[in-house]
Amino acid sequence: MSMYDVLVVGGSTTGCWFAYQMAKQGFKVLVIEKEEPENVSRSYDIFHMSKQEMEQFDLEIPDESSPVRAFAFDGSPLYSPYGNFPRRSTASPTTIGLHKHDYIMLMAERAEKAGAEILYGASFSDFIYDDKKRIAGAKYITKDGEKEVTARIVADCSGIPSVARTKLPDTSVVENFKLSNRDILYVVLYYAEYLDKNLDPRKLDGFFMQYKSWSAPSGNKNGAILGIGASCGYAYAEEVYNNQFMKNVKFPEYKVEKIEKGMTPYHRSVYSFVDDGFIVMGDAAFLTKPTCGEGCTSSLVQGEIAVEVISKHLRNDSFLTKEKLWSINKRYMQAQGKDFDSMRPLLYGIVSASHDEAEFMFANDVIFSQSILGNMDTGITVTGKDIADILKGVTSGIAKKNLRPATIGRIVKGLMQSMEVGKLYDAYPEKPSDFYVWKAKADTLWSKIGSISDTCDPEILRKLGM
Numbered sequence: 231m232s233m234y235d236v237l238v239v240g241g242s243t244t245g246c247w248f249a250y251q252m253a254k255q256g257f258k259v260l261v262i263e264k265e266e267p268e269n270v271s272r273s274y275d276i277f278h279m280s281k282q283e284m285e286q287f288d289l290e291i292p293d294e295s296s297p298v299r300a301f302a303f304d305g306s307p308l309y310s311p312y313g314n315f316p317r318r319s320t321a322s323p324t325t326i327g328l329h330k331h332d333y334i335m336l337m338a339e340r341a342e343k344a345g346a347e348i349l350y351g352a353s354f355s356d357f358i359y360d361d362k363k364r365i366a367g368a369k370y371i372t373k374d375g376e377k378e379v380t381a382r383i384v385a386d387c388s389g390i391p392s393v394a395r396t397k398l399p400d401t402s403v404v405e406n407f408k409l410s411n412r413d414i415l416y417v418v419l420y421y422a423e424y425l426d427k428n429l430d431p432r433k434l435d436g437f438f439m440q441y442k443s444w445s446a447p448s449g450n451k452n453g454a455i456l457g458i459g460a461s462c463g464y465a466y467a468e469e470v471y472n473n474q475f476m477k478n479v480k481f482p483e484y485k486v487e488k489i490e491k492g493m494t495p496y497h498r499s500v501y502s503f504v505d506d507g508f509i510v511m512g513d514a515a516f517l518t519k520p521t522c523g524e525g526c527t528s529s530l531v532q533g534e535i536a537v538e539v540i541s542k543h544l545r546n547d548s549f550l551t552k553e554k555l556w557s558i559n560k561r562y563m564q565a566q567g568k569d570f571d572s573m574r575p576l577l578y579g580i581v582s583a584s585h586d587e588a589e590f591m592f593a594n595d596v597i598f599s600q601s602i603l604g605n606m607d608t609g610i611t612v613t614g615k616d617i618a619d620i621l622k623g624v625t626s627g628i629a630k631k632n633l634r635p636a637t638i639g640r641i642v643k644g645l646m647q648s649m650e651v652g653k654l655y656d657a658y659p660e661k662p663s664d665f666y667v668w669k670a671k672a673d674t675l676w677s678k679i680g681s682i683s684d685t686c687d688p689e690i691l692r693k694l695g696m
Contacts, residue, residue, distance in 0.1 A: 234260045235544055237368055237381035238346075239354045239394045242271050243526045244512030244533060245387035246337035247289070251537045253346035257544055260379060261341070262352040262370050264388075270350075271334040273492035274419060276300055276448060276455060280323040283527035287534065290340060291326065298336055300327040300449035306435040310592035311585035313479040316436065317598060327447055352377075354393045357384065357508075364549070365507035368394070383540060383550050385509050390414065390495055392514040403502045403552060403665055404510060412683035413497040415442070415459035415523045418467050422484040424452045429482055437522065440581055440588050441475040444522075453487070459523055461683040462696055464491055469690050478585060494523040496682050498571045501669055502662075503562070504555035509536055517566075520573045531566040532558070552662050560658055568655035572648045575679045579644025582685045583637050590632040596623030597641065647679050 236252045238245045241263030253259045263270060281302070284291050292299040305323050307316035338348055352370045358378055360366040367380035386394035390409060398406040424431055431454045437444045443458040458475060460467035495516040503510050511517070517532055518525035536558050543554050580588075580597060592598040597620055627633030654675060659668045 232260070232379045234258045234367075234379060234381045235383070236260070236540075237262070237379060237384045239368070239384065239386050240388035240512075240514070241265075241338060241348055241350070242334055242387070242389060242512075243337065244529050245385070246334060246341050247287070247530060248385055248387060248511060248533055248537070249346040249348070250337065250341035250344050251288070251533070252541070253341060253344040255541055256345070257541070259341075259346040260381070261338075261346060261348040262354060262368075263348060263350050264353040266350050267335065267338075270338075271330050274330050274490050275421075276327050276419075277330045277333075277526065278325050278327050278446065278524075279527050280305075280325050282323045283530075284326065287527060287530040289527070290336060292328070292333075292336070298329055298332045300329055301447050302326050303432060303435065303447050306437055306444070306446065308598075309436045309438050309479075310589050310598070311438065311440045311478055312589050313436075313438075314589070315592040315598070317592075327449060354388065354397075356397055357394070364551075365505070381507075382544060383507055383509060385511055385536075386514045387511050389513040390493055392510065394508075395500075395510045395514055398505065398508070402505045402508075403662055404505050404508065405500045405502075409495060409497060409516075411463055412461055412681050413495065415461060415494045415496045415682075416464045416467050417457060417459045417492050417494060417523075418464060418471065419490040419492075420456040420471075421448050421487045421489070422454050422456050422481075423450065423487050424454070425483045425485065427452055434481065438475065438479060439521070439577075440583070440585060441470055442522075442581075443471065443475045443479075445481070454484075456481070456484075459494065459496075460686070461496065461681070462686055462691065463694075465694050466686065466690060466696065469694065470687070474585070494518055494525060496520075496523050498574060498676060499562075499567055501672060502552075502559050502665065503532065503536075504558055505552045507550055509540070509555065509558065511536065517570075520570050520577055528566070528570075532562045535561045535565065556660075556662055560660065563655050563658045568652055571655065572651040574682075575647035575651060576641070576644040578680065578682060578685055579641040581682075582640045584634075587627075587633050587637055590627055591623070594623050594627070596620055596627060596633075647675070650675055651679075 235257040236259045238249050238261040241261045245261055249259050249261045303325055305319050307318045309316055352372050355369045355371050357365050358367045365384055368384055369376055369378050396406050396408050398404055434445050446455045448455045458467050458471040495513050495518055497516045499516050503515055512529040513525050517529035519528050539558050543550050624638050659665050
């Protein structure tokens with residue numbers, strides 16, 4: 231039986247990054263990836279990462295002549311439902327467009343050069359345990375049958391399927407549930423070519439929160455990627471795109487060159503990432519940005535912490551118990567988890583507003599003000615002055631019948647729940663023995679908050695029989 235320090239399940243962005251980081255420190259690393267190399271990360275052609283985050287997380291930035299790199303552009307503004315009142319991020323980072331499959335293969339090559347082994351066509355099937363019933367490796371299946379490998383830690387980087395995490399016993403401190411279609415954003419990308427050859431597509435780039443839609447570069451001079459994400463399914467996303475987004479936001483005439491579909495998790499992060507000999511990372515732990523569902527680089531905030539903590543204990547030649555790994559949980563909640571998950575309830579309230587109501591709030595700086603949304607990529611900050619301005623705008627909107635009291639009620643409820651999540655995550659337990667008391671409080675709170683699918687249009691759901 232083969233023996234490794236680290237077994238990584240899944241060879242996409244997070245898996246290859248983690249394998250590289252651990253291998254370059256001299257640890258023996260094996261990555262098992264269910265796909266063959268030519269099929270890895272093929273759901274999308276183009277994906278985006280900010281240059282700043284790529285530098286922060288030691289991700290290779292291909293130069294402009296590289297076929298892996300498609301383009302670069304500055305950050306896009308957030309628009310109202312009818313395409314007005316742009317709000318720009320104060321950071322306005324440069325974003326790099328990359329061919330996803332090619333870039334993942336570049337990351338895999340980098341990990342292998344650092345000493346990691348990558349085994350393609352190998353599907354995780356189950357854990358193996360030591361005599362104390364602690365995770366000690368895994369079983370995996372190849373064309374030659376089932377094999378076993380021992381490892382001092384198993385990292386689940388398998389994305390939405392979370393194939394290792396969902397195999398954990400119910401007694402684990404790591405949740406083992408599977409995502410439903412209510413907790414996934416089904417993403418449809420339309421690669422568009424504008425018919426007006428004199429048009430500059432970059433002037434049309436933007437994000438439209440009410441539809442969870444956007445316009446971004448495609449790499450072609452007259453092209454763009456017009457995208458949308460929605461819970462419940464692709465049919466729902468396509469209905470919103472065609473009968474709301476395209477009708478309310480007037481884009482110039484275009485033809486669709488190709489359509490791509492994929493998924494990203496949209497769910498609060500798991501409460502604990504670690505157990506004895508185990509960690510869950512990336513999309514398998516739902517570490518995606520609540521504003522847009524992107525997770526390629528946001529998951530590496532946890533990744534950096536994990537590399538530091540795991541490396542320290544591997545060097546000490548000791549078994550990696552959940553107690554030794556627990557600081558990964560605590561530090562992540564402080565570094566990003568609190569900000570991300572406390573943002574969700576407020577966003578649920580905001581996107582529940584009708585298009586006309588949201589347009590009014592954009593026009594009058596009610597909630598959708600530059601001061602609040604200026605850092606929307608990393609977190610939404612609401613000051614005392616912001617709250618006073620919101621109350622003033624809300625009072626005026628209700629008096630003029632531009633806002634419904636029920637809508638304001640949902641937004642206020644979301645704001646209060648956001649504050650509750652923040653306080654709860656500030657009190658994240660210092661050790662596993664205190665975890666279940668905290669978890670019970672968290673479960674109660676999140677059951678009241680619900681999910682993004684609660685904001686879906688009931689008429690569209692009825693039309694589609696959902």
